Amino acid sequence: MSDALVELRGIAKGFGEGEARVQALSDITLSVAAGEVVGLRGPSGSGKSTLLNLVACILEPDAGLLRLAGETVWEGRWRRTDLRAFRRERIGFIFQFHNLLPFLDATDNVALAQTLNGVPLKAARQRARALLDYLQVGKRAAAMPAKLSGGEAQRVAIARALANHPRIILADEPTAALDSERAGVVMDLLRQVAREQAAAVLVVTHDEKIFSRFDRLVSLRDGRIEAESRPEKHELDVI
Numbered sequence: 101m102s103d104a105l106v107e108l109r110g111i112a113k114g115f116g117e118g119e120a121r122v123q124a125l126s127d128i129t130l131s132v133a134a135g136e137v138v139g140l141r142g143p144s145g146s147g148k149s150t151l152l153n154l155v156a157c158i159l160e161p162d163a164g165l166l167r168l169a170g171e172t173v174w175e176g177r178w179r180r181t182d183l184r185a186f187r188r189e190r191i192g193f194i195f196q197f198h199n200l201l202p203f204l205d206a207t208d209n210v211a212l213a214q215t216l217n218g219v220p221l222k223a224a225r226q227r228a229r230a231l232l233d234y235l236q237v238g239k240r241a242a243a244m245p246a247k248l249s250g251g252e253a254q255r256v257a258i259a260r261a262l263a264n265h266p267r268i269i270l271a272d273e274p275t276a277a278l279d280s281e282r283a284g285v286v287m288d289l290l291r292q293v294a295r296e297q298a299a300a301v302l303v304v305t306h307d308e309k310i311f312s313r314f315d316r317l318v319s320l321r322d323g324r325i326e327a328e329s330r331p332e333k334h335e336l337d338v339i
């Protein structure tokens with residue numbers, strides 16, 4: 101038995117028909133284990149977002165096998181019918197720009213993710229505050245998104261992604277809008293989350309200044325995995 105939380109075997113995905121057809125991904129085999137933080141890099145158009153959206157069950161593969169948290173989710177067809185609930189319970193998503201709702205404070209942005217999942221508001225707010233503390237942004241619990249700095253907002257967005265205890269965390273360019281120091285803090289928090297929550301974290305990034313923070317870096321080119329590397333770890337990595 102593999103301990104992979106994310107497992108893709110021979111995954112392919114194309115868009116369009118006939119001459120307009122684009123083969124976005126071909127024969128992708130990749131796994132991410134509990135506790136692991138994997139970076140996905142590659143030139144524009146190499147298939148990074150498509151891959152992330154397949155793992156998020158937002159796009160449907162054309163071929164291959166997709167297993168998430170030990171369950172076969174797609175093989176020839178969707179094996180789960182309740183994809184929206186599955187996504188809400190198992191997957192946390194972090195975007196390039198925090199995408200917080202502007203009319204809710206930090207606490208309620210994190211609480212809302214839980215109330216949508218059936219958690220009563222009081223308990224949801226309690227967990228939201230604990231998560232904001234955990235992400236070192238507890239002091240800003242009552243702040244509206246417009247009053248948060250970029251780094252603070254991204255930490256609130258991570259808290260929101262963790263709200264429903266997902267084992268799989270997907271992030272699309274989470275540090276692109278941050279300076280080096282804040283990007284380092286966000287990456288260290290993602291690593292902490294991976295270790296402490298035994299989560300699999302998959303991050304799409306162009307951001308060379310954070311490459312050394314990954315356990316593994318997977319390079320895509322023209323929809324295929326071109327290379328995989330293990331960046332050297334620097335205990336006192338100052339970026």
Ligand SMILES: Nc1ncnc2c1ncn2[C@@H]1O[C@H](COP(=O)(O)OP(=O)(O)OP(=O)(O)O)[C@@H](O)[C@H]1O
Nearest residue numbers: 115116122124142143144145146147148149150151
């Ligand atoms: N919905 C779609 N319809 C048609 N073609 C698409 C669609 N989504 C992606 N593609 C194509 O699939 C290929 C891979 O795109 P994708 O967005 O996954 O690349 P990417 O590596 O994430 O690029 P970027 O770094 O610019 O975000 C590209 O050729 C793109 O034009």
